[in-house]
Structure formats: structure tokens, C-alpha cells
Amino acid sequence: MKAPNNIYRKNFTLITAFLVVITVSLVIAVIISYNLTTKYVENEFASAKIEVLEQTSKPYNDFFQLKIPEITSYQGFLDSASAANYAGTVFKTYPFVQRILFYDLQIGSPEAQKPFADTKGISVKAIYQYKPKHGTVRGVKDMIWANGDDFREMALKLSNFISVADTTRLPTQDEIFHTFYNVNPDKISYLNIPRREDIKIYQSILKNRNSKAYYKQNMMTFLLDAKLLKVKNTHPELYQQVSIQPVVYDPLDIEGGRKVTEAALTGAFSNFKLYFSSTNEHLQQEVDRRFLPTGAVILLIYFFMVLISWLIYRNLKINLKIFKLQYDFINNFTHEFKTPVSVIKIAGSNLRGDAELSERQRRHYGKILDEEADKLNDLMNKLLSFTQLENRSISLNREEINLPQFVEGYINTFKIKYPDFKLSYEVDDIGTFNTDPVLLGSIFQNLMENAYKYSHPGKKEMSIRIHAERKNAVFAFSDKGIGMAKNEQGEVFKKFYRIENQYNQNGSVGLGLAFCKELANFMGGDITVTSKINEGSTFIVTLPFEN
Incomplete structure (x- = not known):
């Protein structure tokens, strides 16, 4: 899996560099636009006096x-x-x-x-x-x-x-x-x-x-x-005070921090002038007011670029995750096929050999061939069923089932298959339930298989509780297995997703829980999980009663 990780790191570095570049560009743009706004206000302070004079x-x-x-x-x-x-x-x-x-x-x-x-x-x-x-x-x-x-x-x-x-x-x-x-x-x-x-x-x-x-x-x-003559200050945002003064007026004690300019009157008033003055704080406020829309546009562009970067990063992350899931799926799926095929090939070679085989040996090889073929068939059926569910190319065949008998049948089967698997069940307030027994059985089978597979030796236990809740039948599957982290509980129902642990090194393609999710949704219900690491998990399947 080094290739995907390297690609991810390289692309993450590129996106980080891009964010640094647009952040530096933002700072430069803010500084330049602020300086230009300051210069513009200073120029207008010197030129707008003509309009006031007029x-x-x-x-x-x-x-x-x-x-x-x-x-x-x-x-x-x-x-x-x-x-x-x-x-x-x-x-x-x-x-x-x-x-x-x-x-x-x-x-x-x-x-x-x-x-x-x-x-x-x-x-x-x-x-x-x-x-x-x-x-x-x-x-x-x-x-x-x-x-x-x-x-x-x-x-x-x-x-x-x-x-x-x-x-x-x-x-x-x-x-x-x-x-x-x-x-x-x-x-x-x-x-x-x-x-x-x-x-x-x-x-x-x-x-x-x-x-x-x-x-x-x-x-x-x-x-x-x-x-x-009445002074008409048409630019109070630039000039705090405008007064009529003699042409020779030139105060020597101008207060610090003030900016002044003047404009001579004409005609019979040519011996007077308009005298303009403003504090630096007043002009600074005007600079800030005029810069605000420009700054807002720059920030908007910046956030837009950041959003694009985040979307690129998110899509890249999703694509890499999908690539990794598919990569793992191909590896695991290949392994799942390779093992039964190898076993079948060995058993077939022994059956074809020149040496005579006893009746017991023939039965043993026949059993091996039958079991491995069942594994291949089960895997192919699961893939085919998953595809049919996604494409909605199958139909829901409802029939009335007796829930206690239905659950007990699966428990007895798994006790025979896994003698060390402790199973118990409880059905409250529901005798019969109208549903598709094949699809419901697939959910039972996958959840019970997972409970056995992801439990420590000596703690392979599961309890099944079924009860009515409003207009739904609720199936709770509780085990005492290895559990899962909170951030993984929303991911386990995604196709090809596998939790990295010792139980997933071999024999999992990441389809079991995704298949259960598709089945529950197809039947009009849903499936959720609550779990704690090393304490166990509870999968809750909610299916509606048929009206």
C-alpha cells in the first residue's frame, strides 16, 4: 500500500503549498489595496476641495x-x-x-x-x-x-x-x-x-x-x-472643518496630527480663501471605511480559493480511499479465491493420482471439494446479490414467518458449525413477522458470522433480542467481541471498508456489513451500531411491519 500513501502525501504537500501561496497573495493584496486606498484618500483630500469651492x-x-x-x-x-x-x-x-x-x-x-x-x-x-x-x-x-x-x-x-x-x-x-x-x-x-x-x-x-x-x-x-458666505462642505468625510479666512491667513501653531489644504475664492472675494483641515484620525477612519468593501471582496476570493482547495483535498482523499478499498478488495478477493482453488486443485490432483485411495480418503477429498466449492459459491452469490441490491434488480418476496422458530433455526445451525459459539435469543411481543425470509436470513448469517469472527477466544458470545417499537420490529445483535472505535462506526457499512486489526489480515473483503446495510434499506429499514473497544458491539436492525 505504499503507492497510495506516497501519492496522498505528495498531493497533500501540493495543496499545502497552494494554500500558502494564496495566503501570501492575500496578505500582499490587502497591503497593496490598503496603501492604494490611503493614497486615493490623500489625493481626494487635495482635489475634492474644488467641488466644495464651487x-x-x-x-x-x-x-x-x-x-x-x-x-x-x-x-x-x-x-x-x-x-x-x-x-x-x-x-x-x-x-x-x-x-x-x-x-x-x-x-x-x-x-x-x-x-x-x-x-x-x-x-x-x-x-x-x-x-x-x-x-x-x-x-x-x-x-x-x-x-x-x-x-x-x-x-x-x-x-x-x-x-x-x-x-x-x-x-x-x-x-x-x-x-x-x-x-x-x-x-x-x-x-x-x-x-x-x-x-x-x-x-x-x-x-x-x-x-x-x-x-x-x-x-x-x-x-x-x-x-x-455660507460654506457648503460637500465632503464631510474628508474635511472636518472648512472656514473662510483671509488669503494671508497662515497659522504658525498648526496642531500636530492635522492635515490642511486651501482654495482661493474669486471675484470680489479674491482676498479670501477656503481653509480646509482634518485630523489624521478622521482621514484614517475614511480610509478604513473605503477599504472595507475591497477587503471584504479580497477575503471572499480567499475563502473561495480555500473552499476550492478543501474540495480538491476532500475529493482526493475520497478517491484515494476508494482506490485503497478497491486495492484491498482485489487483494483479499484474490486471496479468498486463491485458497479454495488451491485446495480444490490439490484434492483433484490426489484424486487423479495413480495411487489407490481408500474409501475414507475419497470421502475426505470429496468433502474438501464440496466445502471449498460452497465457499466459492457463497462468495460469488454475495457479490451477485450485492450488485442486484444496488441495481434494485431483485424483488421482495414477503411471507409470514414465526420469529422464535426462525431465530432458533439459525442458532442451531451455528451451534453445529461453531460448537464454542454461545448463542441466546429473546423475542418480546412479536410472534409472527411478515418479511422476506431469505433476505432476513442473510442479515442474521452475516451478523452472526462477524460476531464469531471478531471475538477473542473464550468470549465468542452473542445474544439476540427482538421486540416491537411503534410500527417497527427491532432486532438487536449484541456480542462481546473486540469492538471498534467511534470514528469507524459510521464507516463499517461502506463497501470494501475493513477495520485494520489482526482479525482482518485474511479472509475479509469488506462486503458483509455493507451487504447488511443494503439488505436493511431494501427491506425498508435501517441498521446502526454502537460499540466500545474490547467490550463488544450491538448491531440494531429496524424493519417496518407490513401493513
């Missing part, structure tokens, strides 16, 4: 691109009341706007206010200031308080634009931005955009200084506070 700046961009240009829709005819209504909608929607200055302008009027004169024909008629939840203030005092530089700069831009404007086309976006917008830190000034027809009139008025006509223009200056 979401935070969105109200300002809407205000700049949509709300401010609404002034042009009034075509210069805003007054203090309509300007107040407009300012109210601005304050309600955009809380970062703190004050609005409304300049009621006129082009070509000789009645320019003194503080804002000398602006090439563009003058201020009045200035109004609006604040959230406050009234308006109007008058010369406000004109003095207002920043004249804003007006002068916008008036100069408008005057230069009018003087060179091409009225055959619409102004470009670049011309509009550079002429009608003035963006400074925390402040935006805007002039309404005149129509091409208006520009033609403005050009003629500015060329003719003696003209008494004038036209209205509107200008608004919005004073902003970046601190009131």
Missing part, C-alpha cells in the same frame, strides 16, 4: 451672473422706490451683500453735482444707500459719504466706451465686463448697459456740450462680506 461660491456666481445684470432691464429708469425693491430681493437671497449704493446718473446734464463734476458729461443726480432691514438715506450728506472714486472710475469707463463704440454691432462680453463692471475686493460696481440707439444719442450729446438734453443711467455698488 458649491460655496455658487450663490456668489449666481448673484454676479444673473442678479446684477437685472439692472440693465430697467434701461436707466430705476428710482429710489424701485431700487429699494430690487435691493430687498438682493438682501433676501444673498445675505453676503451688506450694503447697496444706488447712483441715479444723468448724461449731458449741466446740473452735475460738485463733488462729482468733471466726469466728461456724466454726473450724479442723487445717491441712495440701502441696508438689510433698514430704511434709505438720501441727500448731499450721503453723496459726500459715498465713495466718489467708484463713480469716477465707472463714469470714465462709460465715457470712453461711448466715444469709441461701434453702434453697428452689439458689444462683446469682454467689452461689457471691462466697461460696465468694476470688481474690487468686497465690492462690485455695475452700470446698466445702454442700447445701441442710446449710445448713438450719448455720442451726439457728449460731442455737443451746449445741449440741454440729458438721459438717465443707473449705477449700483454692492458692498460684500465674505464672512457671510
Whole structure:
């Protein structure tokens, strides 16, 4: 049996090596994927700030691109009341706007206010200031308080634009931005955009200084506070804190174990930035959270590979066990055939010999031939019956039997065959039983043969007890033989399985108990065993009563 064992050890080594390889691969995959996840989180910490910046700046961009240009829709005819209504909608929607200055302008009027004169024909008629939840203030005092530089700069831009404007086309976006917008830190000034027809009139008025006509223009200056811009942290998993800080903000006492980054605001808030900070523990938690699905997939793949390895190992073990059982079966079966054949051959040679044989010798050789032929026939019948049972090619021939007589008949036969075999029986509550007597007899014969074979000399005993249990007849065969280990009790009913002991060196092919199992199952019942080493075994056959 060295070949199967060597094959088993070699294959076991290969499977162990395979498990080591996939385990090392698992560790490497976990380390690499964890490092990649850490690197990905670090890169996202540096890049996701753009999305936070866009979401935070969105109200300002809407205000700049949509709300401010609404002034042009009034075509210069805003007054203090309509300007107040407009300012109210601005304050309600955009809380970062703190004050609005409304300049009621006129082009070509000789009645320019003194503080804002000398602006090439563009003058201020009045200035109004609006604040959230406050009234308006109007008058010369406000004109003095207002920043004249804003007006002068916008008036100069408008005057230069009018003087060179091409009225055959619409102004470009670049011309509009550079002429009608003035963006400074925390402040935006805007002039309404005149129509091409208006520009033609403005050009003629500015060329003719003696003209008494004038036209209205509107200008608004919005004073902003970046601190009131609402921060929208769309990635709280990356950024614990996001604040608006001056561009020059650079704390020297940054706490250890923190990671920071920043993104500059644009437009009127260009003197501020978004300042992002997170602790290393916070980012580590995010790394662990993102790595969890990847790690779970890696572990799932690993367990799947381990399962495949186990299935390969199990199938290999089963196949090798079957190979060993078949190998033993062939050896034992060959021996079982070889012994009677050899004996028959010797007896036949003696009968054919030239020497005269006495009557006693002829009878002796005849008896030998008869007994050995019976052994061969019994072995062949057992194999044939086993095959027929497995293929269900035989039928169950039930007849009513008297159990006490049936059992006593087998006991008497075995007492004659084995005089040293002590047999006893007990039948409780059952007189007759409807079953196939041939099949039941095969079970009796195999179990009684095993009890005699696997018992120590001087302890060859068996007691048979039969009783009714619910709708079944229970046959208990108890001996005081060598017994068997617990792990072998479930294996003994398998075909070709043999327990390794001194009683199994010769004369067993591992079919007896398997044959009993097949017989019991074929008859609608079952067989089990309980056993202790050197104390004996009890085989329990359960067969149903025929309805």
C-alpha cells in the first residue's frame, strides 16, 4: 500500500503549498489595496476641495451672473422706490451683500453735482444707500459719504466706451465686463448697459456740450462680506472643518496630527480663501471605511480559493480511499479465491493420482471439494446479490414467518458449525413477522458470522433480542467481541471498508456489513451500531411491519 500513501502525501504537500501561496497573495493584496486606498484618500483630500469651492461660491456666481445684470432691464429708469425693491430681493437671497449704493446718473446734464463734476458729461443726480432691514438715506450728506472714486472710475469707463463704440454691432462680453463692471475686493460696481440707439444719442450729446438734453443711467455698488458666505462642505468625510479666512491667513501653531489644504475664492472675494483641515484620525477612519468593501471582496476570493482547495483535498482523499478499498478488495478477493482453488486443485490432483485411495480418503477429498466449492459459491452469490441490491434488480418476496422458530433455526445451525459459539435469543411481543425470509436470513448469517469472527477466544458470545417499537420490529445483535472505535462506526457499512486489526489480515473483503446495510434499506429499514473497544458491539436492525 505504499503507492497510495506516497501519492496522498505528495498531493497533500501540493495543496499545502497552494494554500500558502494564496495566503501570501492575500496578505500582499490587502497591503497593496490598503496603501492604494490611503493614497486615493490623500489625493481626494487635495482635489475634492474644488467641488466644495464651487458649491460655496455658487450663490456668489449666481448673484454676479444673473442678479446684477437685472439692472440693465430697467434701461436707466430705476428710482429710489424701485431700487429699494430690487435691493430687498438682493438682501433676501444673498445675505453676503451688506450694503447697496444706488447712483441715479444723468448724461449731458449741466446740473452735475460738485463733488462729482468733471466726469466728461456724466454726473450724479442723487445717491441712495440701502441696508438689510433698514430704511434709505438720501441727500448731499450721503453723496459726500459715498465713495466718489467708484463713480469716477465707472463714469470714465462709460465715457470712453461711448466715444469709441461701434453702434453697428452689439458689444462683446469682454467689452461689457471691462466697461460696465468694476470688481474690487468686497465690492462690485455695475452700470446698466445702454442700447445701441442710446449710445448713438450719448455720442451726439457728449460731442455737443451746449445741449440741454440729458438721459438717465443707473449705477449700483454692492458692498460684500465674505464672512457671510455660507460654506457648503460637500465632503464631510474628508474635511472636518472648512472656514473662510483671509488669503494671508497662515497659522504658525498648526496642531500636530492635522492635515490642511486651501482654495482661493474669486471675484470680489479674491482676498479670501477656503481653509480646509482634518485630523489624521478622521482621514484614517475614511480610509478604513473605503477599504472595507475591497477587503471584504479580497477575503471572499480567499475563502473561495480555500473552499476550492478543501474540495480538491476532500475529493482526493475520497478517491484515494476508494482506490485503497478497491486495492484491498482485489487483494483479499484474490486471496479468498486463491485458497479454495488451491485446495480444490490439490484434492483433484490426489484424486487423479495413480495411487489407490481408500474409501475414507475419497470421502475426505470429496468433502474438501464440496466445502471449498460452497465457499466459492457463497462468495460469488454475495457479490451477485450485492450488485442486484444496488441495481434494485431483485424483488421482495414477503411471507409470514414465526420469529422464535426462525431465530432458533439459525442458532442451531451455528451451534453445529461453531460448537464454542454461545448463542441466546429473546423475542418480546412479536410472534409472527411478515418479511422476506431469505433476505432476513442473510442479515442474521452475516451478523452472526462477524460476531464469531471478531471475538477473542473464550468470549465468542452473542445474544439476540427482538421486540416491537411503534410500527417497527427491532432486532438487536449484541456480542462481546473486540469492538471498534467511534470514528469507524459510521464507516463499517461502506463497501470494501475493513477495520485494520489482526482479525482482518485474511479472509475479509469488506462486503458483509455493507451487504447488511443494503439488505436493511431494501427491506425498508435501517441498521446502526454502537460499540466500545474490547467490550463488544450491538448491531440494531429496524424493519417496518407490513401493513
